Amino acid sequence: MWFWNKKHTIAASGILQGAADHHSHILPGVDDGVETMEESLHILGTYEELGIKELWLTPHIMEDIPNTPEKLKARFVQLQATYNGNITLHLAAEYMIDNHLRKLLPNHSPSYVRGASNTVAEGDRTIIPLETNNSPSLPRGTTRGSVVCDDGYFSTQKECPIGATKGEGVETNSLLPIGNSGKHILVETSYFNPPMRFKETLRQIKSLGYYPLLAHPERYMYMDNDEYRRLREEGVKFQLNLASLAGGYGKAVKKKALWLLENGFYSVAGSDLQCEDAIEYITSCKLDEKSLMNVAQLLKNRI
Numbered sequence: 151m152w153f154w155n156k157k158h159t160i161a162a163s164g165i166l167q168g169a170a171d172h173h174s175h176i177l178p179g180v181d182d183g184v185e186t187m188e189e190s191l192h193i194l195g196t197y198e199e200l201g202i203k204e205l206w207l208t209p210h211i212m213e214d215i216p217n218t219p220e221k222l223k224a225r226f227v228q229l230q231a232t233y234n235g236n237i238t239l240h241l242a243a244e245y246m247i248d249n250h251l252r253k254l255l256p257n258h259s260p261s262y263v264r265g266a267s268n269t270v271a272e273g274d275r276t277i278i279p280l281e282t283n284n285s286p287s288l289p290r291g292t293t294r295g296s297v298v299c300d301d302g303y304f305s306t307q308k309e310c311p312i313g314a315t316k317g318e319g320v321e322t323n324s325l326l327p328i329g330n331s332g333k334h335i336l337v338e339t340s341y342f343n344p345p346m347r348f349k350e351t352l353r354q355i356k357s358l359g360y361y362p363l364l365a366h367p368e369r370y371m372y373m374d375n376d377e378y379r380r381l382r383e384e385g386v387k388f389q390l391n392l393a394s395l396a397g398g399y400g401k402a403v404k405k406k407a408l409w410l411l412e413n414g415f416y417s418v419a420g421s422d423l424q425c426e427d428a429i430e431y432i433t434s435c436k437l438d439e440k441s442l443m444n445v446a447q448l449l450k451n452r453i
């Protein structure tokens with residue numbers, strides 16, 4: 151029998167055993183998070199003691215911090231070579247929805263187009279054949295092999311649509327997706343105002359074959375419950391920031407987080423960790439048993 155009003159800390163509840171943290175700034179020296187390899191290794195040691203088994207490193211990519219996948223991958227390789235523990239490390243990124251991201255999206259490299267025939271794909275998507283389209287006026291930002299969608303957006307999505315052929319010549323991806331399926335892009339916005347072309351950018355991400363995974367939705371002051379519902383209906387997924395439940399961003403944010411949690415909006419959870427001190431803050435957060443059960447499920451979830 152559950153006594154929903156009884157409260158426990160996240161640490162004492164045991165819900166971190168086997169958990170996956172889907173949001174962190176622990177990759178050292180690449181953004182406003184952890185600065186040194188030594189600090190990263192120390193945090194990973196603490197994570198091991200807590201029982202965390204999977205960690206997604208999600209450095210910022212935005213106009214002010216224009217990290218490239220190549221730079222981040224090189225730093226990730228260094229961390230992996232230095233770390234000898236039992237936590238599985240993954241590299242992704244947290245993309246601010248801004249002009250920098252919009253410039254990246256149309257250039258996302260296709261993995262299936264080379265070798266595709268003169269195919270017209272199913273439904274509302276049309277592939278511009280890589281080898282045969284000689285039109286000098288491809289849609290702005292597209293390359294041969296792009297997919298043009300009925301809403302005017304175009305895609306060079308990773309997966310081979312029905313009717314297209316997955317061929318040789320896989321090119322380097324310009325995005326760093328999050329999740330084991332490789333089908334999610336972690337995005338954030340300003341906390342105060344919606345970004346320009348917000349919905350359009352979300353649709354563009356979807357047209358590439360990804361689900362937008364919205365980081366810490368509870369922190370966006372301009373979003374209300376109806377907006378969360380609309381975003382969910384449009385295929386956006388949500389990621390809980392554990393520090394929000396601890397009250398780290400104020401009572402209003404905590405209230406929104408609890409509402410989103412109770413109503414099943416979140417798919418996964420993350421720490422958004424930027425320094426070691428935050429671990430104690432998050433793990434000492436007290437929650438009632440119903441909330442702990444919901445958070446436990448998010449920490450188990452893999453996407």
Ligand SMILES: [Fe+2]
Pocket residue numbers: 173174175244365422
């Ligand atoms: Fe973050």
